[in-house]
Every structure is written in C-alpha cells, then in structure tokens.
Amino acid sequence: MLRHYILLCLLLLTGCGSGAVVFAPPPPPPDVSALLYTHPAAVFSAAVPRNWARYEQNTTVVASAAFSAPGEEQPSVMFAVVNAGEPLDSAAFATFLDRYQRQIRPDVSYYTEVNRQAMGDGSWRISGIRNNAGGFSQQINTFIQQTGTFLSVIDVLVSSDTARMNQLQQIINTFTVNTSAALDSTDPNALSFASTAAIEFLHVTTWSTLQNVFFITGEVANRGTVQLTDIPVRAVLKTADGLPIAEAVDTVMGYSLPAGGFAPFSLRFGQGQPAFTTTFDLSVGNSEWQSEPDRVIYGQDELTWQDDSSFDADGTMVIEGRVENLGEQPVLGLRVVATIFDAAGNVIAAGYVDLSAALNPNDSTPFRILVPDMGGEPANYIINAQALPS
DSSP: OHHHHHHHHHHHHHHHSTTOOOOOOOOOOOOOOEEEEEOTTSSEEEEEETTSEEEEEEOSSOEEEEEEOTTOSSOSEEEEEEEOSSOOOHHHHHHHHHHIIIIIOTTGGGEEEEEEEEOTTSOEEEEEEEEOTTSOEEEEEEEEEEETTEEEEEEEEOOSOHHHHHHHHHHHHTOEEOTTSOOOBOOGGGGGGOOSSSEEEEEEEEEEOTTOOEEEEEEEEEOSSSOEESOEEEEEEEOTTOOEEEEEEEEOSSSEEOTTOEEEEEEEETTOSOTTOOEEEEEEOOTTOOOOTTOOOBOTTTEEEEEEEEEOTTSOEEEEEEEEEOSSSOEEEEEEEEEEEOTTSOEEEEEEEEEOSOBOTTOEEEEEEEEOOOSSOOOEEEEEEEEEEO
C-alpha cells in the first residue's frame, strides 16, 4: 500500500510540474450540415450545405442562386425562376422546353443536348454536354418544371463522385417554389440572364495568325450591380495532365465594365501555341486588383458615334467613324473599342484606339481602328466608346 501511495504521489508531482504538457481537446469539425436557403425575394428555397459559397441574382423578373462547394470555383448547382404570367398547357410547356434548350439557355452557344426524360411529377430532366472554352467538356443535368405561373430551371454539374451526386440529389429534392412571392411576369427569355457568377466569359475563341501567333479572344460580362474597372484577364495553357506551360495576362478593353455590360479581351501568345497544349484556364482579377465602382467614366449616356467598315488591299479590316460628346462636360482620353464576331457569335478579334485630344460638349472627332488579324470570317462587329473627365 505504501508503495502504491508513493507512486501515486510521483505521478501527481509529475503532472503538476512547470513543464507539464496540456493536451487541449481538438476543435470540432466544421458544420457542413444542410441549412435552408431562401432567396432574398422569397421566390424559392432549398436545403444546401451551410459551408457552400453562393452567388445570387435578385431582379424584378429573375430570381436565381448558384452554389459552389468549398475550394471549387465552378458552381455544382444553380436554381433560376421566372414568372410567365399564366400557366402553360402541355403543348405550350413542350414548346417552351424546345425554346429554352435551343435559344434561351445562358450556355446555348456551347451546349449540346443528349436526351430528355419526363419525370413523374410533370417536370423534365434533360442531359447535355457543355464544351467549355478551356477545351474540356462537362455533363450537365437540367431539370425544368412549372409551378403555377412560375417556371423553374435547375442545372446540376454531373460528377463521377457518387457521394457528391447523392448530395446534389438531396439538394434538388428540397427545392420548393413560393408562388405567392412578388416576381413580375415576363417572357421566359429572361432566363437567359441567369448567371452563376458576377463576372462571366462569353464567346471565347482560340486561333492563330499566319505568323503562328496564338490568340485567345472573347468577351467578359458583368452580371453584378456595380461598375468594374481595369479588369485583369489571365489565360494559362495546360497539358492533358493539367501542367501549366504558358500564360498571358492583359486587361479587358475599355476603362470600365458597367453593370450588365460586355467588353472584349484579347490574350496574345507571341511564341505560338506550345506543343502538348490541350486545355487552358481563364480567370479574372488577381490579388492586387482593386476595382473602382465610383470612378467617373463617361459612356453611352454622354457619347454617341457613327461608324463604317472596309478592308485594305492586304486584308486588314478598317473601322472608321466619328464620336460626338452629347454631355455637358468636356471629356479626355477618349477610347473607342471594336469587337468583331463570326457568324456563330464568337469573338474572332478585338482592338481599340485612344484619342488624346479633349472633346468639348457638342463637338465630334474622327477615329480609325485597324484589325490586321482575325480568327475567322467576320460577320458583324460592335463599337463602344468611353472617356474620362477632363
């Protein structure tokens, strides 16, 4: 008994020494349980893991939300709802399905339908493939349903991970629509404006010049509600194994991209497309980028223009015209941007010219943009002009 007592004291003394190690309990794991999400306009709700990021749109005619798992930039599921104003009968609903798939989908220019299946509740599941700008394809399941006068679309990114697919199935099974919510009636075309991010790439094209210069051209769309300025764009060329082998960085053409606006970009690889390149990543912004939403940029409210196009003997496209200042203040740093499209709507070239002279109210000035290289046969183009305060 004495010996046991001494050992106990030694253990107690050891535990009470100044160098004692205290083992703190491990922190609890993050809470990843589902949380009922309700759209700000109360149009719909769904139970989504509480640690998933979301991007939502809340306009008078479109309610949408896209959700991304932690560490993933691309959303795995998106909900979008509009109010058609009146219920659609079976024939009208079938017509809407065709119209949505062929004309309205936001990704219609790079999407291919594979099959359709009628569900027991009156909705439809449509499987398709997105051929993304980076040279890779993704399978998308689209669910379209009607609840009263409301039309709903759910896009689900198909994964090879069974656990992820089960998780997504649970999410979409909790989706409910509140038909008493205040959502103005509109043409279903409004669903084309549903977006998964505040900034999107559109109409991206890759092409090479006769001198083997490789280009990636396209447009950036601002789906947010505030102006974006001096937007950096970065492209990284990769091998089939995902290894980066070249990159190019530039800014979107124009001083700013207003809410709901579009602007072109053109990324140039002077040494051509490296061997073994199979895909590429496009990204906007960087750690140093700071947009200035309150910066004063004059645009279509203050400037108007006329333009015409022709071709030189060497095949260079020439866009000429005049810009007039309709505003009440003189402007400086006039920048005129041209975006050239092929018949499929892809951006096959872009360019701009800066005019240094000040432009007083009611005055006009000529401009001339040269586009020597293009990635296809031009079908149309658009012009945009911006300027800075004097």
